[in-house]
Amino acid sequence: xxxxxxxxxxxxxxxxxxxxxxxxxxxxxxxxxxxxxxxxxxxxxxxxxxxxxxxxxxxxxxxxxxxxxxxxxxxxxxxxxxxxxxxxxxxxxxxxxxxxxxxxxxxxxxxxxxxxxxxxxxxxxxxxxxxxxxxxxxxxxxxxxxxxxxxxxxxxxxxxxxxxxxxxxxxxxxxxxxxxxxxxxxxxxxxxxxxxxxxxxxxxxxxxxxxxxxxxxxxxxxxxxxxxxxxxxxxxxxxxxxxxxxxxxxxxxxxxxxxxxxxxxxxxxxxxxxxxxxxxxxxxxxxxxxxxxxxxxxxxxxxxxxxxxxxxxxxxxxxxxxxxxx
Numbered sequence: 001x002x003x004x005x006x007x008x009x010x011x012x013x014x015x016x017x018x019x020x021x022x023x024x025x026x027x028x029x030x031x032x033x034x035x036x037x038x039x040x041x042x043x044x045x046x047x048x049x050x051x052x053x054x055x056x057x058x059x060x061x062x063x064x065x066x067x068x069x070x071x072x073x074x075x076x077x078x079x080x081x082x083x084x085x086x087x088x089x090x091x092x093x094x095x096x097x098x099x100x101x102x103x104x105x106x107x108x109x110x111x112x113x114x115x116x117x118x119x120x121x122x123x124x125x126x127x128x129x130x131x132x133x134x135x136x137x138x139x140x141x142x143x144x145x146x147x148x149x150x151x152x153x154x155x156x157x158x159x160x161x162x163x164x165x166x167x168x169x170x171x172x173x174x175x176x177x178x179x180x181x182x183x184x185x186x187x188x189x190x191x192x193x194x195x196x197x198x199x200x201x202x203x204x205x206x207x208x209x210x211x212x213x214x215x216x217x218x219x220x221x222x223x224x225x226x227x228x229x230x231x232x233x234x235x236x237x238x239x240x241x242x243x244x245x246x247x248x249x250x251x252x253x254x255x256x257x258x259x260x261x262x263x264x265x266x267x268x269x270x271x272x273x274x275x276x277x278x279x280x281x282x283x284x285x286x287x288x289x290x291x292x293x294x295x296x297x298x299x300x301x302x303x304x305x306x307x308x309x310x311x312x313x314x315x316x317x318x319x320x321x322x323x324x325x326x
Contacts, residue, residue, distance in 0.1 A: 011038035017157030079280035099147030102227035133200035190217030
């Protein structure tokens, strides 16, 4: 059996993740015929069909999916070797491209940046703020090294791990007359006029399911993927929003908006770190995430001290290094 070249393995990975020879060629800066030849060479060498071609696209066979997963692991080991050797240089540098949702940027980003840049001034940071759909596409395309997004269904080509489980809060203006930080049942707060994220944001379905299953009365709804606009509109009107405790922490002690933890039952949001399955996180990326997790942990501690433990239990700490690949 002829040896399979690394460029051929990368072609198989690209086709599996992109579902198209054309998109795989664009990603790999190659021609479509070149990608097809690489895949055909691997199939010939292995003696097994890796992909099913149809008018709707390209899908891996069971053998192809198994081969893809093993190849991703192998490429990851090579990347790990590169990172370990770079560590001997004793200097953290290079470009780091990050995607963050507004939930993270409003309160956790600035303190994280301050500490990270003070410690690692030679890292060139490029940060994009966006919502889950856009950031997920950017990670898959390799435009950013990792992103923080709400948890969603696993997708081929992505590696993910839990970052934090966070309590959702009811955010309202003074017109609603709610007592700050007092736990509320949404079914007792109606009728509600609610601002919700668009359907491309995975939190939308979680919120709507909660409304339906726990008796929340909603009489009007605005779909808005604009966090600053949402916060300002809520402060000026009797509309409300449901937002993560991470983003609401800055409103503790202010008079513009009222924050109330949702309970009986609580509404939980999970946020994950996603990165391309074909690449291992670089050393700067891992270090930045350590600083970010420390800041998120500090915010969680503030909420734990502000709200009774029976309503806001101590967060579950994620074992370090727990990852999964799609």
